[in-house]
Amino acid sequence: xxxxxxxxxxxxxxxxxxxxxxxxxxxxxxxxxxxxxxxxxxxxxxxxxxxxxxxxxxxxxxxxxxxxxxxxxxxxxxxxxxxxxxxxxxxxxxxxxxxxxxxxxxxxxxxxxxxxxxxxxxxxxxxxxxxxxxxxxxxxxxxxxxxxxxxxxxxxxxxxxxxxxxxxxxxxxxxxxxxxxxxxxxxxxxxxxxxxxxxxxxxxxxxxxxxxxxxxxxxxxxxxxxxxxxxxxxxxxxxxxxxxxxxxxxxxxxxxxxxxxxxxxxxxxxxxxxxxxxxxxxxxxxxxxxxxxxxxxxx
Ligand SMILES: Nc1nc2c(ncn2[C@@H]2O[C@H](COP(=O)(O)OP(=O)(O)OP(=O)(O)O)[C@@H](O)[C@H]2O)c(=O)[nH]1
Ligand SMILES: [Mg+2]
Numbered sequence: 304x305x306x307x308x309x310x311x312x313x314x315x316x317x318x319x320x321x322x323x324x325x326x327x328x329x330x331x332x333x334x335x336x337x338x339x340x341x342x343x344x345x346x347x348x349x350x351x352x353x354x355x356x357x358x359x360x361x362x363x364x365x366x367x368x369x370x371x372x373x374x375x376x377x378x379x380x381x382x383x384x385x386x387x388x389x390x391x392x393x394x395x396x397x398x399x400x401x402x403x404x405x406x407x408x409x410x411x412x413x414x415x416x417x418x419x420x421x422x423x424x425x426x427x428x429x430x431x432x433x434x435x436x437x438x439x440x441x442x443x444x445x446x447x448x449x450x451x452x453x454x455x456x457x458x459x460x461x462x463x464x465x466x467x468x469x470x471x472x473x474x475x476x477x478x479x480x481x482x483x484x485x486x487x488x489x490x491x492x493x494x495x496x497x498x499x500x501x502x503x504x505x506x507x508x509x510x511x512x513x514x515x516x517x518x519x520x521x522x523x524x525x526x527x528x529x530x531x532x533x534x535x536x537x538x539x540x541x542x543x544x545x546x547x548x549x550x551x552x553x554x555x556x557x558x559x560x561x562x563x564x565x566x567x568x569x570x571x572x573x574x575x576x577x578x579x580x581x582x583x584x585x586x587x588x589x590x591x592x593x594x595x596x597x598x599x600x601x602x
Contacts, residue, residue: 313366316343316466317397319359321384323349324375324404324451328436331455336463343371343466351384359388363395369475370397371462372430376422377406377415386422389429400478401426401433402462407442420593423486427589432478434487434584435592437527458526461491464540464582469572477538477568477584485536485586488527492520493580496544512543512550517581518559525585528595534585537564542580545573 320329326347332339346362348355363370370392374381385401392399403426405419426433436458441447468474479485494517496510518539525531539556553569560567564585587595 314342314344315366315368315471316371317362317367317369318343318345318371318373319348319362319388320345321348321372321374321388322378322380324378325373325381325385325402327451328373328402328404328455328458331452331459332462335456335459339463339466348384348388349380351380351387355384356387356391360391360395363392363397368398369400369471371400371402373402375404375406376419377404377411379418382415382418382422386425386429389426393429398475399430400475401430401484402436402458403433404436404438407438407447409439410442410447411438423592424589427483430484432475432485432487432586434478434489435527437596440526457491457524458489460493460580461489461526461582464491464542464580465584467542467572468540468570470570473568474538474540474570474584477536478586480535480586480588484589486589486592487584487586488525488531488534489582489584490521490523490525491580491582492517492524493542493578495577496547496579497577512547512579514541514551514556514581515559517579518556518583521581521583527592531563531583531585533591533595534564534587535591536566536568536586538568538570538584540570540572540582540584542572542574542576542578544577544579545575547579548573 320326329345344362372385372388374385376382389399406415408416441450444450465474478487537560539560543551556569
């Protein structure tokens with residue numbers, strides 16, 4: 304139980320922002336989705352040191368269930384400290400999920416890429432699941448580092464959907480396998496359910512929700528690969544205005560997901576906003592992930 308000044312509720316999630324990239328992704332989550340602070344505690348780790356480990360352990364307290372480690376796995380800090388903290392959290396009996404940024408192969412030195420893949424391999428037994436954010440997706444852009452902020456904002460919106468899911472436990476299960484971590488590509492698309500005029504004149508009806516098109520748009524924005532073919536597990540997380548929830552055809556969503564993944568979890572959450580969004584998760588074993596990445600997703 305945490306006794307802060309205005310909050311004395313236990314928060315079930317702890318997020319550690321590790322190294323530069325991890326810290327920036329954590330900042331993006333708080334900047335764009337400050338409401339998440341009600342359900343997640345956080346700690347920033349910027350050095351590899353015994354003090355950092357002690358600080359992390361202090362945050363691992365009663366009430367925390369899931370530990371999320373955000374890091375650039377090709378960094379000296381992200382690629383090493385993430386493994387240490389995952390081990391600490393594992394030994395203490397917490398569920399561990401890593402949001403791991405991996406470097407663009409075309410634009411980065413080999414050492415950094417090797418470090419990231421070694422870390423991913425090691426996480427197989429230390430984490431329950433790894434969400435992969437591949438900087439390869441930005442690598443065709445000139446000065447692609449300038450796009451980190453936008454990419455972080457996008458990933459933060461996906462993480463928010465996961466944290467706020469109707470059943471976070473089921474969604475997190477879709478990231479992991481029995482006894483070893485799954486490796487997931489994620490994506491999101493969203494749409495206003497009313498145009499601007501609909502906000503001004505409330506009697507104007509909502510737009511039709513075309514979930515099939517929204518899913519297709521999301522698939523063009525996956526954080527890894529261009530094609531999610533052959534994933535073992537997956538999930539679709541849908542946020543929908545409460546008065547429109549009946550218009551979501553769950554059987555259709557299941558059917559569409561089945562084209563890409565063997566088993567999928569569908570999580571539908573009612574919201575009060577005039578926005579409908581879909582976040583998708585496609586999870587692979589490490590071996591499948593590596594094979595898939597080498598062929599660039601084209602079968
Ligand atoms: N997507 C994304 N990638 C980033 C961001 N910042 C850095 N990276 C990438 O993440 C990788 C790791 O870099 P850092 O996070 O700086 O590494 P570190 O863990 O702080 O460790 P050092 O190597 O000591 O700096 C590199 O490949 C960077 O290109 C970011 O904000 N977003
Ligand atoms: Mg750094």
